[in-house]
Structures are given as C-alpha cells and as structure tokens.
Amino acid sequence: MNARTTRTLAAALSLTAALAISGCSSSDAKGSSGSSGAESSSNASAGAQAGDSAKPKMTVSGAYMPEPVNDKMAGAFMVIKNDSKTADKLLAVTTPLSDDAQVHETKDQKMQQVQSMDVPANGELKLERGGSHIMFMGLKNKPNVGDKVTIELRFEKADPVKVELDVKERTYNPQNSTAH
Numbered sequence: 001m002n003a004r005t006t007r008t009l010a011a012a013l014s015l016t017a018a019l020a021i022s023g024c025s026s027s028d029a030k031g032s033s034g035s036s037g038a039e040s041s042s043n044a045s046a047g048a049q050a051g052d053s054a055k056p057k058m059t060v061s062g063a064y065m066p067e068p069v070n071d072k073m074a075g076a077f078m079v080i081k082n083d084s085k086t087a088d089k090l091l092a093v094t095t096p097l098s099d100d101a102q103v104h105e106t107k108d109q110k111m112q113q114v115q116s117m118d119v120p121a122n123g124e125l126k127l128e129r130g131g132s133h134i135m136f137m138g139l140k141n142k143p144n145v146g147d148k149v150t151i152e153l154r155f156e157k158a159d160p161v162k163v164e165l166d167v168k169e170r171t172y173n174p175q176n177s178t179a180h
C-alpha cells in the first residue's frame with residue numbers, strides 16, 4: 001500500500017489516458033513481490049490430482065502492448081478466458097523483456113500492485129486501459145510498433161500460458177476500434 005504514490009499516479013493517469021503506461025511507477029517493489037513466505041495453502045494443489053477435468057484451461061485473446069515511451073516501463077492488456085467451472089487466479093507474469101512484471105489493479109483511478117487476480121469460473125479476466133493490467137518495469141530494450149513481446153502467465157491451478165503481445169501504437173485501444 002502506498003496511497004500517496006498511487007494517488008499521484010492516478011492523477012497523472014487521468015490527465016492523459018494515452019500515456020497511462022508512463023503514469024505507473026514501480027510503486028513499492030519492496031517485500032510485496034516476495035510472497036515466498038506464506039504459501040502454505042497453495043501447496044495442497046500440487047498433490048491433488050482429483051478430477052483432472054477440474055483443472056482450468058485459459059484462453060487469451062487480444063493481447064497487446066502500447067508502444068512504451070521509453071525503456072523504463074510498459075503495460076500489457078488482454079482478455080483471459082476461463083472456460084472451466086473452476087475459478088482460478090493469475091499469480092504472476094514472466095517475460096524476457098523485464099525481470100519485474102507486476103499485476104496491477106485500478107481502484108478509484110488509483111493503480112496498485114496486487115499479489116493475484118481472480119479469473120472466475122466460466123468467466124474472464126479483462127485487462128484493459130483504465131482497469132487491471134500487467135506492468136513491466138525496467139525494460140531490457142524498448143519495443144517498437146510491430147514488435148512482438150513474449151510473456152508467460154502463471155496461474156494458481158491452470159498450466160502456464162505463453163502469450164505473444166503485439167506492440168501497437170501508443171494510443172491503440174481495441175474498444176475504440178470496434179466502436180462505431
């Protein structure tokens with residue numbers, strides 16, 4: 001939690017939606033990303049082979065990254081669909097682009113890092129501008145329009161999913177392009 005930082009970020013964000021990505025700082029990388037300590041409950045899933053049909057499988061669509069302004073940070077948006085009747089959680093993201101990929105949510109126009117994000121049973125998790133998203137800090141290079149960025153989504157139950165992000169123009173928004 002860092003209310004002051006997130007509020008400042010949110011203010012910057014609301015000014016220029018197109019530059020939403022640059023409005024996001026590394027917030028508090030301390031401690032929060034560790035999460036290694038209290039994992040007691042999740043270990044149970046490893047041995048539980050009960051009903052493999054219950055294991056969710058994720059489908060990802062519309063994955064893109066607006067061309068980042070610089071190599072400091074970038075964001076990613078997509079829709080993650082869970083067609084199973086088992087609810088799951090997005091726990092982490094990895095990518096060759098960055099050693100620090102975070103899952104952010106936006107509440108009351110303030111963005112903050114979260115440890116996991118629900119993917120409801122027979123539902124979807126929408127990562128979109130102004131809402132939840134993936135954020136990459138400290139890029140190893142600056143992707144340009146037309147590039148592809150490979151990421152891997154890690155879930156609590158489902159197998160990891162590899163996703164290719166299309167790098168789009170900075171102002172690209174699929175919601176606009178489908179609207180009349």
Ligand SMILES: [Cu+2]
Nearest residue numbers: 024104111135
């Ligand atoms: Cu963010």
